[in-house]
Amino acid sequence: MSPDLLLSMLAQTLRISVPYGLAAVGGALSERGGVINIALEGLLLLGALGYVLGAHFTGSPWAGLAAAVLMGLLVALVHAFVTVTCKADQITSSLGINLAALGLSRFVLKEVFGSSSNSSRVAGLPQWDVPGLGAIPFVGPLFGNPLVLLAAALVALAHVVLFRTPFGLRLRSTGEHPEAAATLGLSVTKLRYAGVLLSGVLASLGGAWLAADQRSFTDGMSGGRGYIALAAMIVGKWNPLGAVLACLLFGLCETLQIRLQGGTIPNEFLQMLPYVVTMIVLAGAIGRAHPPAAVGVPYEAEAK
Helix, strand or coil: CCHHHHHHHHHHHHHHHHHHHHHHHHHHHHHHCCCCCCCHHHHHHHHHHHHHHHHHHHCCHHHHHHHHHHHHHHHHHHHHHHHHHCCCCHHHHHHHHHHHHHHHHHHHHHHHHCCCCECCCCCCCCCCCCCCCCCCCCCHHHHCCHHHHHHHHHHHHHHHHHHHCHHHHHHHHHHHCHHHHHHCCCCHHHHHHHHHHHHHHHHHHHHHHHHHHHCCCECCCCCCHHHHHHHHHHHCCCCHHHHHHHHHHHHHHHHHHHHCCCCCCCHHHHHHHHHHHHHHHHHHHCCCCCCCCCCCCCCCCCCC
16 A cells, blocks of 8 residues: 555545544543533534534634534533433433434525525635645645644643543542532532533534535534444543544544445445444443443532
8 A cells, every 4th residue: 555545544534533533522521520412413513504604604714613612502501401400311402402403404504595405615714834744745734724733632631631630530520429529519510511511612613624624514414423423432431532542443434435435345335334333343342431420310419
């Protein structure tokens, strides 16, 4: 295999893995705090919609990025209110958000762009010149994408915050033993809200990447990525770095599926490849993966 082909596949794998990784790390932060967040699919979709709307009305990709984050915060706030404050079932709330995201995105597309299937073209993010990295064939342009750099920084920051700071320790304590956290004077409600809101920001940035990369919004463009990100989070044992490594594996499978099309293997089987690998890896990892002890369990008595 030639070096150019390897670099090309590496670039494609990294490009595909960006939304997976951001959503998976966001899910890990939410669930480490004790709140199940299957709404990653809806957050990706609405983050992409927010980017397109912001860029469309202002002409600025940075406004689109800000709109995507705002959209993610609002959706995550709804999920946090329903599950943490109202103590509703967390899986039901997540699935409700995913279903609402599909309907809402089609409605907004129809009202704003006159089509329920796709938007008009919008501005993509500018390309930065990174000395020493920009010249690398195929991979270089990725290092010049500000959202790729931001994603890498956020993944590293999430890992450090979760395992090396007092906030991370407190967040993990609310997912493992909220009663003990409350006896130390910590607000379980506020910490769980923080975990869910952070997951909304990260997942919506993954959606912004999808829209900025395609420079438009397409109905259902999240394409199940949120569910694969959820699987990556479990395979990565609720660890940001582990989740990202799992996302790279799934991104590589999707790259192979694209590269092998047109050969002797039927396309229908190739299209199944990323999902089959997801199920196999998840089945192998799930017996060794131990979720936070109190994830999915509403906390009934806040510390006074």
